[in-house]
Structures are given as structure tokens and as C-alpha cells.
Amino acid sequence: MRVFWSPVRERTPVWSSFSCQGDRPSQQDSLGVTGPGGEKEKGVLAVVADGMGGLAHGGELSRLTVEALLCHFEETPPAGDPVTELWDLCAKGVRQAQQFLHSNPGETGGTTLVAALFRDRTLSFLSVGDSRLCLIRSGGLLWLNRPHSYLVQLGQAAAGGRMPIVEALRDPQSHALTSFVGSDEPLLVDFSPEAVRLLPGDQVLLMSDGVSQTLTEEEIISAVKGRGPKAAARELERAVAEKKRPQQDNYSAVVLFC
Secondary structure, three states, X not given: OEEEEOOOOOOOOEEEEEEEOOOOOOOOEEEEEEOOOOOXXXXXXXXXXXXXXXXXXXXXXXXXXXXXXXXXXXXXXXXXXXXXXXXXXXHHHHHHHHHHHHOOOOOOOOEOEEEEEEEOOEEEEEEEOOOEEEEEEOOEEEEOOOOOEHHHHHHHHHHOOOOOHHHHHHOOOOOOEOOOXXXXXXXXOEXXXXXXXXXXXXXXXXXXXXXXXXXXXXXXXXXXXOOOHHHHHHHHHHHHHHHOOOOOOOEEEEEEEO
């Protein structure tokens, strides 16, 4: 399990996490949370990366990407605009991945990335790939980012009348990624143009697709409802394990309470 963190201080989100191998030969997920250190205004950064198991170095790239974002966040002063800061952090992670691949000619690797920055009771985010971010408020769940998967393109084709929606949903390649860190193609990046104002009691979850594609929205809400972050993380982990899916993917999540 690859988990990185440093302690958070008062007036920051309370959080917990888990990372499980599932029914796969190795762990490709990485995650991390870093606190404000000596600069309260810097906020809290949470990151989840899911290495692509079909490529040789998915696990290495997920670890390197998480480490690059957390280290750069801790070593640099806060930017005036959190969205700009997240783009800068993403660029650091992408360069780290590219350097690794350039130093291993002929090798392949890729990872998803979802990063959330909490500052001044607001949330800003950025994501590449299909790792997900959601906000749970007043018993309802809102997905904040969009997955970069072939299913989105299939859905657009179905909406335009170019194929039946049933055919789009049944396509065996529907979950193939259309953007990931380590790709030679231009990155598709989803992000928050403006920070999301958080309310007391809000719950924010970052998760790999091993969680989001295994549990329904109702199951995710049920796991965290009425529980503190540690208990909610344990319940999410238990809920995925109880599915007992054949070839269960690595599953990891960070749970933050505001």
C-alpha cells in the first residue's frame, strides 16, 4: 500500500483513508494527504492516483505522481489562486512521469490523478482519467469531476443519434481511458474554474475506480452517513470487500469531513 501524509492542524478537514490490493497481483493505487505545516493559509492537499494495470509501470507512475504533487505543495508558497496552483502541481506530476518514462526507453506506464485543495473553507480540484471526486451534503451525493473514458464519447454519439444508447452502454471498451498521466496524447483535464464553498458537515471523497465502479451512489452515501471519517473509511472498505467481485480492482479512497 502506497500512502503518504503529514499531520494536519486545527481548522482543517478531518480525514481518513484506505488502500487495498483487491483481487489483483499488485497494488497500483497511491494516495496522500498533506497538511499546512507552519503556514495555515496554505490549506490541505489530498491526492489519489490509480496506476494502469495494463501497462508495465502503472504502480511506479502513480507513486511518483502523488509524491511530486505533495512535495511541490509543501516546498512552495501558496499561490493567490488555488486553481492556478493545482495546474502547477499537475504539471509537476506530469513532468515526473515523463522523466521516468524517458529514462526507461521502450517502457510503458500511465496513471490517473485526482487532486483536491482545501483552503479557506473552499474546495478546488483537478483530475485526469477516471478516478472520482464527490461531495456528500445533506444526504445527497454530487459527482464533481467527469471521467475521461470512452463511455463519454459513446454517450455523445448516442445523444447525437449516431448509435443506440444500449449499444453504447454495452461496448466492451467503454471503460477505456481517453486521458491519463504518462500518455503521449494531449491531456484532457477536468477542473473547477471556481472554488466550491464548503458547509459544515460536508463530506468529500476522492476514490479510485475500484471504489466508484464497485459501489452505487446509494451504497457510498450509506457507508459514510452518520459516521466519522475513520469509521466511514472502514465502512467503504468493507462494502467493496463484501461485493466479492472476481478480479476486483485495487480500491482506494480518501474521506474528508469539513
